[in-house]
Amino acid sequence: MPIVALKDVRKSFGSVQVLHGVSFFVEKGEVVALIGASGSGKSTALRCIDRLEVIDSGEIEVCGHRVDDPKLDLRRLRQDVGIVFQSYNLFPHLTIAENIMLAPRSVKKMSKAEARAVAEGVLAKVGLAEKADQYPEQLSGGQQQRAAIARSLAMEPKVMLFDEVTSALDPKLTGEVLRVIESLAAGGMTMIMVTHEMNFARRIADQVVFMHQGRIHEHGPAGILDRPTTPELRDFVAEEL
Numbered sequence: 001m002p003i004v005a006l007k008d009v010r011k012s013f014g015s016v017q018v019l020h021g022v023s024f025f026v027e028k029g030e031v032v033a034l035i036g037a038s039g040s041g042k043s044t045a046l047r048c049i050d051r052l053e054v055i056d057s058g059e060i061e062v063c064g065h066r067v068d069d070p071k072l073d074l075r076r077l078r079q080d081v082g083i084v085f086q087s088y089n090l091f092p093h094l095t096i097a098e099n100i101m102l103a104p105r106s107v108k109k110m111s112k113a114e115a116r117a118v119a120e121g122v123l124a125k126v127g128l129a130e131k132a133d134q135y136p137e138q139l140s141g142g143q144q145q146r147a148a149i150a151r152s153l154a155m156e157p158k159v160m161l162f163d164e165v166t167s168a169l170d171p172k173l174t175g176e177v178l179r180v181i182e183s184l185a186a187g188g189m190t191m192i193m194v195t196h197e198m199n200f201a202r203r204i205a206d207q208v209v210f211m212h213q214g215r216i217h218e219h220g221p222a223g224i225l226d227r228p229t230t231p232e233l234r235d236f237v238a239e240e241l
């Protein structure tokens with residue numbers, strides 16, 4: 001049973017159709033790299049999985065939740081799915097630990113001490129144990145992004161979605177964020193990531209989904225990046241080098 005299933009998903013914004021029947025399935029523990037040129041629909045597909053966008057037709061099932069069901073319990077979906085964006089969205093007036101404690105406190109009704117223990121645990125996981133009591137502005141971009149990942153992990157998601165999380169970072173900081181994601185993958189986390197980091201996708205992706213003009217144009221194991229069968233993927237990989 002796949003933990004994430006998209007079947008013939010279609011989505012338009014106004015008169016512009018952005019997803020033209022997208023289907024793929026993710027098994028527990030798999031890493032999926034969603035790749036493609038700007039505007040090909042990657043972020044939209046990812047956002048549909050977390051119901052940040054509502055699809056026009058098709059089916060999406062995530063951790064047993066029918067995401068396309070109007071009666072979906074959004075709160076339960078969001079507990080099972082963590083999402084991290086390019087921008088970290090940490091509250092500047094709260095310390096890193098306080099940022100992380102917010103959702104466990106409000107959603108899971110944890111005590112302050114319990115939430116603090118969770119925050120310390122996830123910060124250790126992303127290599128930021130000593131930053132718990134600092135404010136976001138005292139951290140580098142890479143550290144803030146790792147803190148944002150830790151904030152998601154604090155809710156113990158079953159699936160993690162990453163939307164170009166390293167695009168705003170320079171190469172050194174990108175490396176430290178990718179190492180955290182790689183360690184999560186090694187720990188068995190199911191994840192779907194929109195990424196332009198082709199070498200990273202080669203190294204950790206179980207499936208590569210190449211989108212082109214709102215459709216899946218090529219789909220397979222990471223090896224398709226080295227042996228593209230369509231000119232579009234060949235050109236895309238060549239440009240990303």
Ligand SMILES: Nc1ncnc2c1ncn2[C@@H]1O[C@H](COP(=O)(O)OP(=O)(O)OP(=O)(O)O)[C@@H](O)[C@H]1O
Pocket residue numbers: 013018036037038039040041042043044045
């Ligand atoms: N909320 C929105 N309203 C209108 N159009 C949108 C909206 N979100 C996305 N689009 C359009 O949908 C298309 C696909 O966008 P999307 O962000 O999914 O592509 P992408 O492959 O992730 O691109 P990028 O790599 O640039 O982020 C684009 O033409 C974009 O302008």
